[in-house]
Amino acid sequence: MKQKKTPLRMCVGCREMKPKRELIRVVRSPEGEVSLDDTGKKPGRGAYVCRSKECLTRAIRQRQLERQLQVALGEEVALSLQQMLAELPPAPPEEADT
Numbered sequence: 836m837k838q839k840k841t842p843l844r845m846c847v848g849c850r851e852m853k854p855k856r857e858l859i860r861v862v863r864s865p866e867g868e869v870s871l872d873d874t875g876k877k878p879g880r881g882a883y884v885c886r887s888k889e890c891l892t893r894a895i896r897q898r899q900l901e902r903q904l905q906v907a908l909g910e911e912v913a914l915s916l917q918q919m920l921a922e923l924p925p926a927p928p929e930e931a932d933t
């Protein structure tokens with residue numbers, strides 16, 4: 836059995852360590868704009884959150900995102916983040932291990 840090392844990141848909502856690919860990156864651009872980073876490649880300061888509305892909402896409510904990104908999240912930004920999450924395609928299925 837070979838095991839690949841999966842990079843782990845902490846979700847700022849539930850504070851659990853999860854494989855990076857299961858998480859969504861929230862990024863603050865150098866211009867100070869906060870958005871979801873589906874590709875993981877946007878420049879800027881990032882925080883990770885599960886692909887779940889509960890975790891994102893909790894991260895916003897408990898100001899974990901603000902703390903992590905060192906930015907004040909307006910209500911508008913918080914709403915648009917939740918909107919973006921709702922519009923994301925579901926997470927890719929785990930590769931079957933047969």
Ligand SMILES: [Zn+2]
Nearest residue numbers: 846849885890
């Ligand atoms: Zn979570």
